[in-house]
Amino acid sequence: MIEVKGLELPYGRVKEVSFSIAPGECILLAGPNGCGKTTLLKALSHMGVLIPSGIPKVKGFTVEEFIRTACYRQSDWAGRHSKVFEEKLEWALELLRIKDLHLRDISCLSDGEFQKAAIAAGLCMGGSLLMLDEPTSFLDVDNRIMVLKTLRDVAEKTGISILFSSHDLHDSLEVCHRVLTFATDGTFFESNRENREEALHRAFPSFNY
């Protein structure tokens, strides 16, 4: 169980944030542009792993090499990883069903596939909370739904808590267990499993459900 109580944000319309996340929950963080979603995720980054948005697909790295590079803390000075890590990598690739892509250059992946590789990297980095900043931005419908379903899948299968921000409200609503929003009245709203739509409506008054 992850609990955040009275966390103060440096700027944005919401000053103070409190919420809790149970293991295996997949949670959507929503709010208008510039409300402080990324700031909040960064403030929480020491509690788990944060995958930022817009990681470039650098040419000349295979999926495996990308994940090994991302797991900087786990490798020795020459960038070598332990046996235990390699097993974890296998597990992550299989969980995300990108095993057959592991030797592909990441610059040749679709954005959706690359997002899956980034999620795999996040899983390999360890921790019980995985945060993703806008994992669905710039994705087409199919890729978007694929990535979102993957997120829920991973949360339910591994018991890792997932917190992700997104502007694709309808698609995200389909997969997330609960919603956290920056409401228009300056409060931070934490929904339960039933009133997710209401939470979104508080942040986006024109949101229809």
Added chain:
Amino acid sequence: MKARYLLWPAVLIALCALDLVISEGFSPVGGDVLWKLRVPRMLTAVLAGGSLALAGAQMQALFRNPLADPHIMGVSGGAGLGASIAALAITGSTVTLVSAAFAGAFLTGLLVVWISSRTHSTGTLLLTGVMLGFVFSALSSVLQYSASEEGLKLFYSWMAGSFGSVGSTGLAVMGTTFIVGLIIALSSSKGLDLVLFGDEFASLSGLKLKKMRFRTMLGCALLAGSVTAFCGPVGFVGIVAPHIVRRIEGTSVHGVVMPLSPICGACLSVGADIISRIGRHPLPVGSTMALIGIPLVLVLLWRKRI
């Protein structure tokens, strides 16, 4: 490690051997010429090419810019300024000029390192380096304007670049800086991999970005400073060599690129040295290098793989 990587040192050794025997025609050379002229010259070329390529590979990753190389952070400009100050002081000795150039290059490097410790933005750092370079070359032009004829002669022969005039002390200095630079580069490899994916992702993944920048830039300043001081502003090896390695090996992972780049750079500079001596009149190696280097850069650019 793949066995294929052994091809790189093999090519280098072949080129070095060719460099030792080639002259106008292939007339055999006596022991004295071989040991006192040819071998030091070849070693200089190897160390110069290796050092510049090592510096280039690190800077391209650090700045995430395919065209970054030691020149871009103003190190050559700083060396040029040092050299012109020496030329103006008219001591007429090469030693003064070389020391002044080294001091200029190294101080510029330190300046950039200092700036890098105060800024978070890689873009700002890159721009600062370029600006420093411009300022330094402007200053050295001003100085040359009032330099004596003798001083200018010395200055221009340094500017043209040469592998032939480095003595054993110079070789020892270059060798030492190369080894120190190599150790820094190899230990930064995995961090530089991470830097390619953006500063934000890198620091979230646990990289101490400022420390990393500081260490890498210090290494680059050492490498580029010593080469520029002894051989003049030899360009292009630093840019091109890492690209050739990435292209041929089909990977950007620095665990591979970092050890192979200096070998490739050494091949290029030894190759340039061979070409510069094929004709009847020996050509300045800096110019030969540029003439080989520019087409390579253009080909890389046009193929959009850079």
